[in-house]
Amino acid sequence: MRDIRAELAEILDEAEWDWLAPHARRDLVILVALGLDLVEVGTAIATDDTLQIQRWIDEALIQKPSPAQLSIWNQNQSKRFQALIVQPYVLVQETA
Template sequence: MSDLRSELTESLDEAEWNWLIPHVDRDAVIVVAPQLNLVDVGMAIVNDHSASVQHWIAEGLIYKPSEQQKTDWNAHQDKRFHALIVQPYVLVQDSIAA
């Protein structure tokens, strides 16, 4: 388990909004609230911890980007996010908040 955590931690990166657009187009981007750790969320998804994931969804802590967010981000193509790929998803977190 710690090997997976290490792999995910090493996979954390930054991404500009324009790099994420193709993933948004295929409905694969998940926004993670700043109070959550991207690696923890990635671990829960990979390990199929559906109770944790469902709790975060219910609390609005992980969600698909809204149309308003996408519009705002399209206006600032250089906006940066912390990103973690957890197939088939791309988890993103505002780089200012994280």
């Protein structure tokens, strides 16, 4: 059995907004709150842990970026994020 968490940890990387913007235009970017482990969220999505995912959504810990956030990021194309691809989504977390 493959270790999804380890696989996702290996592909976690930084990305600039200009690399992520095309995914946002296709409504595939999910913003993850700073307090969450991006790999943990990716693992929950990859393993279809709907209870945990719904809990995070209900607590507004994972969500689609707001139009205001997108506007700010589009004005700063070099803004950096931690990013993790979990098909079809791109999970992003603002860097501190």
